[in-house]
Amino acid sequence: MNKMDSSTLLEEMGGMDVESIAESICRHHLSNLGRDYGRSDRFSLYQSLAYSLRDRLVGNWIKTQRSYYNQRAKSVYYLSLEFLQGKSLTSNALSLGIAKECSEALEKFGCSLEEVESAEADAGLGNGGLGRLASCFLDSMASLGIPGYGYGIRYEYGIFKQAIENGEQVEQPDDWLHSGNPWEFRRRGFMFTVRLYGREEQYTHDDGSVRHRWADTAKVMALPVDMLIPGYRNGNVINMRLWEAQTSSRFNLGLFNSGDYIRSMEDAVRTETISKVLYPNDSLSKGRELRLVQQYFFVSATIQDMMRRFKKLKLDFSELPNRAVVHLNETHPAIAIPELMRLLIDEYMLNWDQAWRICRRTFAYTNHTVMPEALEKWPLEMMRRVLPRHVSIIFEINRRFMEDVKDRFPGDEARLKRMSIIEEGEAPQVRMAWLAVVGSFTVNGVSALHSELIRKTIFQDFAEIYPGRFTSVTNGITPRRWLKQCNGSLSDLITEKIGDSWITDLDRLQELKPLADDHEFQNRWYECRLRQKERLVKYARDDYGLYLPTDWLYDVHVKRIHEYKRQVLNIIHAVTLYCRLKKDPNSVAVPRLKIFAGKAAPGYFLAKRIIRLINSVGAVVNSDPTVNHRLRIAFMPNYRVSQAERIIPATDLSEQISLAGTEASGTGNMKFALNGALTIGTLDGANIEIMEEVGSENMFIFGMDAEEVEARRRNGYDPRRVAAEDAELSEALHYIGDGTFSDGDRELFRPVLDSLFDGGDPYMVLADYRSYVEAQDKVEALWLDRENWLKSSILNTAGSGRFSSDRAIMDYAGSIWGVRPMHS
Numbered sequence: 139m140n141k142m143d144s145s146t147l148l149e150e151m152g153g154m155d156v157e158s159i160a161e162s163i164c165r166h167h168l169s170n171l172g173r174d175y176g177r178s179d180r181f182s183l184y185q186s187l188a189y190s191l192r193d194r195l196v197g198n199w200i201k202t203q204r205s206y207y208n209q210r211a212k213s214v215y216y217l218s219l220e221f222l223q224g225k226s227l228t229s230n231a232l233s234l235g236i237a238k239e240c241s242e243a244l245e246k247f248g249c250s251l252e253e254v255e256s257a258e259a260d261a262g263l264g265n266g267g268l269g270r271l272a273s274c275f276l277d278s279m280a281s282l283g284i285p286g287y288g289y290g291i292r293y294e295y296g297i298f299k300q301a302i303e304n305g306e307q308v309e310q311p312d313d314w315l316h317s318g319n320p321w322e323f324r325r326r327g328f329m330f331t332v333r334l335y336g337r338e339e340q341y342t343h344d345d346g347s348v349r350h351r352w353a354d355t356a357k358v359m360a361l362p363v364d365m366l367i368p369g370y371r372n373g374n375v376i377n378m379r380l381w382e383a384q385t386s387s388r389f390n391l392g393l394f395n396s397g398d399y400i401r402s403m404e405d406a407v408r409t410e411t412i413s414k415v416l417y418p419n420d421s422l423s424k425g426r427e428l429r430l431v432q433q434y435f436f437v438s439a440t441i442q443d444m445m446r447r448f449k450k451l452k453l454d455f456s457e458l459p460n461r462a463v464v465h466l467n468e469t470h471p472a473i474a475i476p477e478l479m480r481l482l483i484d485e486y487m488l489n490w491d492q493a494w495r496i497c498r499r500t501f502a503y504t505n506h507t508v509m510p511e512a513l514e515k516w517p518l519e520m521m522r523r524v525l526p527r528h529v530s531i532i533f534e535i536n537r538r539f540m541e542d543v544k545d546r547f548p549g550d551e552a553r554l555k556r557m558s559i560i561e562e563g564e565a566p567q568v569r570m571a572w573l574a575v576v577g578s579f580t581v582n583g584v585s586a587l588h589s590e591l592i593r594k595t596i597f598q599d600f601a602e603i604y605p606g607r608f609t610s611v612t613n614g615i616t617p618r619r620w621l622k623q624c625n626g627s628l629s630d631l632i633t634e635k636i637g638d639s640w641i642t643d644l645d646r647l648q649e650l651k652p653l654a655d656d657h658e659f660q661n662r663w664y665e666c667r668l669r670q671k672e673r674l675v676k677y678a679r680d681d682y683g684l685y686l687p688t689d690w691l692y693d694v695h696v697k698r699i700h701e702y703k704r705q706v707l708n709i710i711h712a713v714t715l716y717c718r719l720k721k722d723p724n725s726v727a728v729p730r731l732k733i734f735a736g737k738a739a740p741g742y743f744l745a746k747r748i749i750r751l752i753n754s755v756g757a758v759v760n761s762d763p764t765v766n767h768r769l770r771i772a773f774m775p776n777y778r779v780s781q782a783e784r785i786i787p788a789t790d791l792s793e794q795i796s797l798a799g800t801e802a803s804g805t806g807n808m809k810f811a812l813n814g815a816l817t818i819g820t821l822d823g824a825n826i827e828i829m830e831e832v833g834s835e836n837m838f839i840f841g842m843d844a845e846e847v848e849a850r851r852r853n854g855y856d857p858r859r860v861a862a863e864d865a866e867l868s869e870a871l872h873y874i875g876d877g878t879f880s881d882g883d884r885e886l887f888r889p890v891l892d893s894l895f896d897g898g899d900p901y902m903v904l905a906d907y908r909s910y911v912e913a914q915d916k917v918e919a920l921w922l923d924r925e926n927w928l929k930s931s932i933l934n935t936a937g938s939g940r941f942s943s944d945r946a947i948m949d950y951a952g953s954i955w956g957v958r959p960m961h962s
Contacts, residue, residue: 154194154236159243162190170320178247181317184227184257187240188320191230195366196323199375205960206285210451212957214279214286215444215464217437217471220269220416221276221290221378223261223365224779226321227254228623233280233368260778261365262296262314263380265416265737266698267805268506270779272467274805274943277616280369280376281642282944283959284951289440291432292322292363292380293416300737300776305753307738307746322380325362330442331386332358332435338526343487351484352527358409359384360439370618370642374961381439383412421741423520430516430524437474445481455488459499463955466503466578469514469570475501475577476531484527490534502954503578504611505571506802508591509702518566532568536560539576546603557599575600575607580954584613585803585824587844611950612827613803614943617644620809624783627666628813632935635659645939650932660928667814667931670787677784684772691728691921694815695793696735696777696785699745702800705734706890707903708793709752711914712759712771713870713879719765726768728918733785735777747889749773754879754886782806787813790931791838791917794819795910797901799844801825808941814931816920818913820906824941832937836930840913841906850905857899860907867907 153159166186167175173182206213228251231237241251264270276288296312336355343349361382368375385405411428412435420426444462451461466472475497482493507513522529536559547553559576561567575581575597583589589610593601601608622629622641632640635653640646653659671688678684695708712732718725734752738745756771774781792810794801794817801823811817811828818838819825829837842850861867871891873879880886894904920927939945951957 154234154239156239156242159187159190159236159239160246162193163187163243163247166190175247180249180254181257183244183247183249183254185318185320187244187254188227188258191227191234191240192321192366194234194236195230195368195375198368198373199366199377201373202375207450209960210461211285211960212461212463212955213447214284214951214955214957215440215462216272216275216279216286216288216467217440217464217474218269218272218288218290218467219433219436219470220264220266221261221272221288221380222264222266222269222779223273223378224619224783225255225258225260226365227251227258229619230321230368232618232623233370235371259314259316260296260780261319262293262312262416263290265297268468271613271805271943274614274616274619275947276367276376276378277370277618278614278943278947280367280374281372281616281618282947282951283369283372283374283961284947284955284957285960286376286957288367288376288378289436289443290378290380291413291416291436292382293413294410295415297416297737298740302749302753302773302775305750305757307749309740319365321365323364323366324382325364328362328443328446329384330360330439332360332383332438334358334431334434334524336526338530347489349484349487350527350530352480357386358412358435359386360435362439362443372961379440379443381413381436383409383435385409417739419740426517427520427524430520433470434473434477434525434528437471438477440471441474441477441481455482455486455496456492458496462500463957464501465950465955466501466574468504468506469574472503472514472570472574472577473525473528475573476525476528476535479531479535480527483531494535494538497577499579501574501578502580502582503574504582504584505574505592505597506584508588508595508799508802510596513596514570515561515567516570518560518568521568529568532559532573535573535576543603553599571596572600575604579607580609581607582609582611582954583802584611585827586610586612587799587821587826588802588823591799591844609953611946611954612824612941613805613808614941614946615805615808615812616943617641617812619783620786621812625666625670625787625813627669628663628787628935631662631666640939642944644942644944647936647939650936654929654932654936657925660925660932663814663928663932664924667788667790674784674788678772678774682774684774686733686772687729687731687770690731690770691790691917692733692788693730693791693793693917694733694785694789694810695795696733696774696782697806699736699738699748700742701744701748701893702796702901703736704795704797704901704903704906705736705748705752706894707795707907707910708732708734709748709755710867710870710874710903710907711911712755712769713873714866714911715769716755716759716762716765717866717869717873719768720762723764723767726918728921729768730770730918732769732771733774733789734772735774735781735785737777744889744893747887751874751879751887751890755874758879782809786810786815789813789815790921790927791815792817792819794822794825795841795906796820796822797906798822798842798847800901808938811934812938812941814935816917816927816930816934818910818917827940828937831940832934836933836937838913838917840909842902842909847902850902855899855902855905857902857904858895860904861895864908866911867904 163186164175166189167173231240279286298309299312301308333355339353361384363380364377366375418425418428479493482488559572583592593608636649675686678686753773760770786809792815794807798820804823820841821843874887875891877884
């Protein structure tokens with residue numbers, strides 16, 4: 139069948155009207171599910187509609203791929219260990235422009251689109267902001283026509299499903315693929331072999347040159363699984379290619395016939411472990427080694443896939459950087475640098491200098507942290523065992539780099555030690571961030587403050603050598619999911635007033651500013667927000683048995699549970715309000731619901747104890763009639779994208795309270811502001827840029843800035859003295875420690891208090907407490923002024939245009955990747 143015929147066939151599969159969609163749903167019930175569509179249920183309707191939408195996506199995907207090849211486009215290879223997609227049904231229907239038609243088609247089967255989407259599991263491919271950012275970026279690349287691909291791992295299980303039992307986090311398997319995934323295509327024709335372990339050997343090539351090869355390796359097969367990512371109503375579709383690990387020999391018949399049934403499957407089980415779970419527990423050596431194997435597995439398959447495409451062009455290898463750019467989303471994929479060097483030198487027989495010039499022009503690296511302890515390192519002994527050839531290449535990269543540093547800074551041995559990719563010591567380690575900086579042509583931070591801090595702190599030495607290599611691209615979020623999809627009532631109101639062009643040009647939201655003082659518009663804005671609270675109340679009751687008040691101040695702190703996120707500061711404030719109310723039930727004027735959500739890493743004891751503290755304080759507060767008329771606390775289990783889509787639109791106050799200088803950017807802060815929440819936050823990450831856009835008068839800024847934090851540390855910080863000098867703080871800490879919230883158990887929360895006192899309060903919770911409480915008192919005062927609160931809410935949305943991922947991707951495309959938008 140020729141191309142014209144195949145396109146015609148695909149178009150016939152993809153009618154966009156209600157009747158065509160309903161017919162597709164019936165057809166997929168029969169052909170894919172083997173079911174009678176007259177006996178459909180929510181799950182079968184979800185699967186059939188998903189297959190129907192996939193039919194309509196794949197035709198556009200083929201057109202998009204053809205346009206890449208026909209125009210010989212330079213493409214972006216976006217490598218990320220995480221992609222936090224959430225659910226795809228409504229998102230894909232919106233992008234295709236047929237959400238209304240899908241809803242009407244489903245009505246013929248007695249269901250709504252929201253009911254049917256409830257049957258879809260959140261894709262367990264990511265955990266936090268890193269993965270959600272990557273997914274927003276793919277959405278924007280598709281919507282802007284940027285040629286590119288997302289690459290990661292098809293995890294069989296997500297990080298974990300969180301349950302709360304007796305106030306504590308309990309980890310359960312996140313079996314998101316239990317019932318299959320109708321969105322994916324498994325590409326068995328494009329499998330690659332990934333090698334591991336073995337040894338390096340030297341030999342003399344036919345041309346007389348001394349070469350190296352990787353011998354006696356174990357082999358794993360990488361199966362590509364594609365999920366399609368549509369642009370918003372532009373006919374452009376790109377794909378996320380996820381690698382699944384499979385054994386080269388799934389079954390040992392000899393062992394099976396000898397009666398050793400378990401051992402006959404050992405190789406398959408061992409191999410498939412590689413793509414089994416997102417972020418296996420690395421507190422044990424085996425877990426750490428599995429993480430290293432995971433990273434190399436997806437990187438090796440991706441680089442081979444990139445070279446497969448490049449070789450089709452029949453160009454000289456020196457042209458590779460003009461046809462491809464590999465973007466490293468954090469250091470997890472940094473092993474791609476020596477992997478490309480290995481292929482160019484060992485497989486394609488280039489010399490070192492040629493290969494290194496190509497590598498240095500191919501890779502770009504985004505750093506997402508300012509904390510040195512968060513920079514990824516691998517034990518040299520482990521890496522040498524798993525990837526012996528790559529260690530040799532890294533050593534040669536480092537040797538040449540050290541020679542360059544010596545030439546520029548003769549006699550500076552301390553600098554050499556600081557900058558070496560190999561960290562010497564009793565247990566030498568490979569510094570992956572150093573490798574990423576040395577091997578990339580650009581390194582960017584993800585907010586203005588973060589980019590400045592990494593140049594002055596963790597990468598200061600490198601910035602002195604490569605001052606032009608460091609740049610900044612502030613993160614962004616896709617307005618399609620984070621306003622259009624998740625907040626339909628507000629989205630419709632905005633579109634009614636300023637048109638719908640804001641969906642792909644978020645700066646147009648500035649047109650709302652003149653309406654901020656309009657009383658009628660304020661009232662309609664309030665009604666939209668109230669509907670979202672009612673929606674959240676129903677969700678919390680139906681899914682978790684939580685009974686939430688509706689028209690209270692929704693004070694929301696949802697993100698990964700970590701000391702630097704300072705959930706402890708928030709819960710200490712809750713205890714302060716509790717103490718005030720116990721003394722005087724009328725001392726708190728505004729009814730406040732504090733909502734928490736987030737997961738703690740399974741091996742992170744203190745973070746898990748913080749979850750217990752939140753739930754324990756909530757249990758006491760919620761059951762005390764002298765308090766619960768003005769304060770309640772809810773912890774919503776198993777935080778994920780689909781839950782965020784319900785919480786964020788209902789939020790009044792967004793907690794972004796990390797210690798200044800610890801959060802690289804944050805994207806949750808952007809999502810809340812876009813939906814009209816007011817931020818209470820420090821001058822950290824992108825909070826600063828949000829303040830510049832929406833105005834400090836429309837936020838509640840508190841605490842020290844990054845310079846003040848460093849000065850406080852230099853001058854000696856004494857948390858005990860801070861607590862002793864603040865009566866309310868001392869009282870709150872006393873109640874946490876005296877058993878009030880732990881049935882008399884004075885030891886339960888001792889680790890939390892020890893971290894604040896004996897541990898030196900590393901994230902200065904106590905230092906910022908008083909400023910935080912004063913800011914919360916200002917929150918209460920403004921909430922009582924309904925008109926001005928609504929004005930600030932509108933101005934937060936109106937000022938959020940800068941924080942579109944479309945803007946971020948165009949920044950990357952123009953200043954880093956050197957690619958231009960294309961349309962199929």
